[in-house]
Amino acid sequence: MTAPYRRSTGTARGEARRQDLLERVTEDLAEHGLVDFSLRRAARAAGTTHKVLLYYFEGADDLLVQAVDRLRARRIDNSLAVAAPLEGTFAARVRALWPVLIDPRSGHRVLEQSTGLAMYDPARYAKFGREATEQYLPALLALCPPTWSGQRRREVAEMTLATLRGLLLNRVIGADPASVEAGLAALLRCLEREETA
Structure with missing residues (x-):
């Protein structure tokens, strides 16, 4: 599924933000497993919104694979x-x-x-x-x-x-x-x- 927002890692600051979000989601996965994984759960774990995650990642599957x-x-x-x-x-x-x-x-x-x-x-x-x-x-x-x-x-x-x-x-x-x-x-x-x- 294609995300409605463009991915953004074109700057060092953008990449640092993307890595921080990915680390938070990774920690949530390590603690809670894959059951009920969703973009909204990932957003809660990262302390942001699902729209922000879609700005940095191509969707829930992309985020899950990277984590x-x-x-x-x-x-x-x-x-x-x-x-x-x-x-x-x-x-x-x-x-x-x-x-x-x-x-x-x-x-x-x-x-x-x-x-x-x-x-x-x-x-x-x-x-x-x-x-x-x-x-x-x-x-x-x-x-x-x-x-x-x-x-x-x-x-x-x-x-x-x-x-x-x-x-x-x-x-x-x-x-x-x-x-x-x-x-x-x-x-x-x-x-x-x-x-x-």
């Missing part, structure tokens, strides 16, 4: 800050990511809900799944041992991402926490075997 992207980028940055400096194996680095991925402050509920939207309405929200992969894969590739070939790094990173996504979704839908931890332990064993192969 989810921001949450995901924050989660990736926090994960890398914990895992990248570790001297251990790839499995140890992935293990170090887990507490960051499930931290409520990471907006994990929203990120998993956005994956659900991509499955529910792919024509409208496919970007959530595709962009998540594009954002997460480089981070996982960076954690792989540098001695691995590019193909091997890509294959292991893809498998790790798919498994972590499944475990995170299981947590959100209320799976037994012990079964989620067992799945994580199995992934880590698999990665340890891969690294020693």
Whole structure:
């Protein structure tokens, strides 16, 4: 849907205002999730009106996509800050990511809900799944041992991402926490075997 107002980020001040609004909406999403997200709710969270948001964003979907992207980028940055400096194996680095991925402050509920939207309405929200992969894969590739070939790094990173996504979704839908931890332990064993192969 096209917004009736033009987007404005042509000046440094306009861009700073747009970023401030986006940050406020992102914080609201992290706290309250995607349920009942609307332009009016976003405006209340940002302390402004929906017309002001339409001046800076192309509509509710544009704002939602940008806020989810921001949450995901924050989660990736926090994960890398914990895992990248570790001297251990790839499995140890992935293990170090887990507490960051499930931290409520990471907006994990929203990120998993956005994956659900991509499955529910792919024509409208496919970007959530595709962009998540594009954002997460480089981070996982960076954690792989540098001695691995590019193909091997890509294959292991893809498998790790798919498994972590499944475990995170299981947590959100209320799976037994012990079964989620067992799945994580199995992934880590698999990665340890891969690294020693």
